Amino acid sequence: MQELYKNPLVYYVLAPVLVGIWPLLVWAYYLPQANDAWQQDRQLFDDAQALMVDILQKDPDRLKQAEETQMLGEFSYADAVNRVANLCRISSDSLDLTTGSIVKTSGRETQQARVTLGDIGIVQAAKFLSLIQSTWVNLTCDRIKLSTKEGMPDKWDMSLNFKYDY
Numbered sequence: 001m002q003e004l005y006k007n008p009l010v011y012y013v014l015a016p017v018l019v020g021i022w023p024l025l026v027w028a029y030y031l032p033q034a035n036d037a038w039q040q041d042r043q044l045f046d047d048a049q050a051l052m053v054d055i056l057q058k059d060p061d062r063l064k065q066a067e068e069t070q071m072l073g074e075f076s077y078a079d080a081v082n083r084v085a086n087l088c089r090i091s092s093d094s095l096d097l098t099t100g101s102i103v104k105t106s107g108r109e110t111q112q113a114r115v116t117l118g119d120i121g122i123v124q125a126a127k128f129l130s131l132i133q134s135t136w137v138n139l140t141c142d143r144i145k146l147s148t149k150e151g152m153p154d155k156w157d158m159s160l161n162f163k164y165d166y
Helices: 002-006 008-058 061-072 077-087 122-135
Strands: 095-101 103-105 108-120 140-150 154-165
Touching: 002 008, 008 140, 077 095, 077 108, 103 140, 108 122, 122 154
Parallel strands: none
Antiparallel strands: 095 108, 103 108, 108 154, 140 154
């Protein structure tokens, strides 16, 4: 076997054969596979584009909301919570906000906050959560706690834990 490696004829024959096989392999295997993957991606793009047009036809206000979000500037919990609370007609007396410091882990910066809303209706609570998360896409709600007020049919206390990725 050692003599096989030392024989230069093996290298003069084996190297051109391997170099000749590579284009055939690309032409016969990799190129059709890449073409199929491209066709699938193109079909997914066409389907997604049709869905986006359908969504925008059914809800054209999303474009206005996206423009307003771009004009809002840099994210701040105080501004975000107060702005959405005003839109949902939640008074500042029933609102409590506690924010944590910005933490950097593995190259990403995150900040957590706790929002407590008191004496609100269930519709206000749902609208608040929906509106704040749709306005700021990097904001996620980790935990929600709803507790009802005794003797009151539609008065709730809601506690939310948020996390924002910068």
